Amino acid sequence: MGKKKTVQNGYKFMGRIWIEGKEGTFLGYGRVTLLERIKQCGSISEAAKSMKMSYRHAWELTDSMNRQSKSLLVETATGGKGGGGARLTEAGEKAIAAFWKLYGNFNDFLEKMEKNLKF
Amino acid sequence: MGKKKTVQNGYKFMGRIWIEGKEGTFLGYGRVTLLERIKQCGSISEAAKSMKMSYRHAWELTDSMNRQSKSLLVETATGGKGGGGARLTEAGEKAIAAFWKLYGNFNDFLEKMEKNLKF
Secondary structure (H helix, E strand, O other): OOOEEEEEOOEEEEEEEEEEEOOEEEEOHHHHHHHHHHHHHOOHHHHHHHOOOOHHHHHHHHHHHHHHOOOOOEEEOOOHHHOOOEEEOHHHHHHHHHHHHHHHHHHHHHHHHHHHOOO | OOOEEEEEOOEEEEEEEEEEEOOEEEEOHHHHHHHHHHHHHOOHHHHHHHOOOOHHHHHHHHHHHHHHOOOOOEEEOOOHHHOOOEEEOHHHHHHHHHHHHHHHHHHHHHHHHHHHOOO
């Protein structure tokens, strides 16, 4: 989950990246995947199910991202914590795109390193 | 420990890298620091103390690195697990240098990314 792996001479170069905000983790592989699922499903509870994650955990991750972002990433409709729909905002779209860009660059970096290093 | 941190607009770009062998982690920030301390101290037990790590844990980490390396990284003198000295081999020196090179490149990568990304 969120780890990149390449193989060289039987060794694997592994890495993980994430972005921290004022409360700790803000965006990482799992959180960004959750944002994508919320966009697809239109609901936090359906998104949670699709990731085999508890609704409570998905709700807490979403709330944590919203609290640490300058603009809301996910808007929830009436029903609040118990139900209703959820919608990814434009800021949410941008956060997803920005994270995958960083992640892609990170993968490129690991592949480049793999070619240069010998153990 | 082994994490790189930079700050942009209140967000921190974090990352971690390590190298896996056939048994799992082979080299990471903590393990490489242990190798350096063994070199400096000439003993696993003194190296462990300097890192506030138990002797048992330091011995297991050293054994894990030796088992997964093509050549021994650390040679232990008579006395074995219970005592005696420990010496970093040439392969150990090379492993340390190769890891810090990768780590330095990773830090450069994170700093470069920091400048390009906005949240």
